[in-house]
Amino acid sequence: MNSTRFGFTLHATDGKARTGVIDTPRGQIRTPAFMPVGTAATVKAMLPESVAATGADILLGNTYHLMLRPTAERVARMGGLHRFMNWQKPILTDSGGFQVMSLAGLRKLTEEGVIFSSHVDGSKHHLTPERSMEIQRLLGSDIVMCFDECPALPATEAEVAASMRLSMRWAQRSRDAFGDRPGHALFGIMQGGVTRELREESAQALRAIGFDGYAVGGLAVGEGQEAMFGVLDYAPDLLPRDKPRYLMGVGKPDDIVGAVQRGIDMMDCVLPSRSGRTGQAWTPRGQVNIKNARHQDDPRPLDETCTCPACTGYSRAYLHHVFRAKEMISGMLLTWHNLHYYQRLMEGLRGAIAEGRLDAFVADFHARRAEGDIEPL
Numbered sequence: 520m521n522s523t524r525f526g527f528t529l530h531a532t533d534g535k536a537r538t539g540v541i542d543t544p545r546g547q548i549r550t551p552a553f554m555p556v557g558t559a560a561t562v563k564a565m566l567p568e569s570v571a572a573t574g575a576d577i578l579l580g581n582t583y584h585l586m587l588r589p590t591a592e593r594v595a596r597m598g599g600l601h602r603f604m605n606w607q608k609p610i611l612t613d614s615g616g617f618q619v620m621s622l623a624g625l626r627k628l629t630e631e632g633v634i635f636s637s638h639v640d641g642s643k644h645h646l647t648p649e650r651s652m653e654i655q656r657l658l659g660s661d662i663v664m665c666f667d668e669c670p671a672l673p674a675t676e677a678e679v680a681a682s683m684r685l686s687m688r689w690a691q692r693s694r695d696a697f698g699d700r701p702g703h704a705l706f707g708i709m710q711g712g713v714t715r716e717l718r719e720e721s722a723q724a725l726r727a728i729g730f731d732g733y734a735v736g737g738l739a740v741g742e743g744q745e746a747m748f749g750v751l752d753y754a755p756d757l758l759p760r761d762k763p764r765y766l767m768g769v770g771k772p773d774d775i776v777g778a779v780q781r782g783i784d785m786m787d788c789v790l791p792s793r794s795g796r797t798g799q800a801w802t803p804r805g806q807v808n809i810k811n812a813r814h815q816d817d818p819r820p821l822d823e824t825c826t827c828p829a830c831t832g833y834s835r836a837y838l839h840h841v842f843r844a845k846e847m848i849s850g851m852l853l854t855w856h857n858l859h860y861y862q863r864l865m866e867g868l869r870g871a872i873a874e875g876r877l878d879a880f881v882a883d884f885h886a887r888r889a890e891g892d893i894e895p896l
Contacts, residue, residue, distance in 0.1 A: 574862035599659030795854030
């Protein structure tokens with residue numbers, strides 16, 4: 520039965536890794552969870568029911584893109600984002616802050632918010648914490664993200680500190696503007712770059728405000744996996760144990776496994792769908808580049824252990840052919856496969872944590888990847 524309120528129940532731990540369930544009025548989210556990205560109210564190359572069939576419990580939508588096209592007001596008139604895109608499970612929307620900050624010369628940052636020019640038509644917009652909360656309310660998001668500022672790296676420690684403190688002031692304004700919305704959740708976003716003292720200051724500020732969940736932001740922005748894991752070795756521990764912890768914009772399968780080992784509950788990334796459209800397939804033995812000529816006469820599936828439509832119905836030779844021929848089915852099949860692989864990885868992590876065998880699961884994960892894609896005889 521679906522809950523009428525938002526809540527998080529921790530079921531088991533293995534080291535720092537956790538497994539549990541997030542309850543929402545639109546259904547449960549099993550954690551650790553990977554959220555496919557539906558930037559413009561669609562997961563590219565996938566039908567909503569196909570995304571659900573991969574095992575996804577929740578999607579991510581993009582505030583920045585939806586506010587520009589078709590506009591949040593139009594989505595609201597159409598009955599909200601769930602009805603608009605025909606997805607009845609939970610939806611998390613980001614705040615738009617990261618996309619706006621990536622506009623570089625097209626934006627102006629002030630204490631109030633950000634003034635920027637649309638990449639679609641050049642129109643001027645003013646995005647503030649209050650406007651971000653309004654947009655996400657119009658979209659009908661189940662999980663709303665605070666409006667924050669994510670500085671472009673490399674940046675000095677002073678620049679990162681100033682940005683983090685601005686984000687914390689915006690977090691309070693986001694909390695005030697969000698108000699009391701039973702059944703909907705607001706997540707705060709920790710910033711602070713790779714400096715532990717700044718991360719601690721940010722976490723303390725967020726905990727003082729109080730949120731339904733907490734994100735670790737400002738990572739996976741070019742700092743490298745070693746630096747990211749260095750932050751994740753302590754950052755999740757700074758956040759409340761009884762609330763979900765979300766690592767934004769991650770990532771590759773080994774990033775996900777490492778983040779889960781360090782106490783992360785939720786992740787999102789465009790990688791599985793983007794890779795699918797560019798001929799890259801993720802498998803337990805690493806990436807397969809279906810463009811390579813070695814696949815053109817290969818009758819095997821991408822992965823003999825996979826039950827997705829690409830693997831149960833088609834050969835590598837066929838997938839190679841339709842990619843080379845630029846047929847739409849190529850991106851459809853490879854994206855389905857990649858999303859299926861990601862959800863199967865999450866299922867495996869959840870089971871391993873619940874049964875206290877995460878170390879063995881991770882060792883096998885890395886051993887199989889080290890084997891690489893096996894050539895045909």
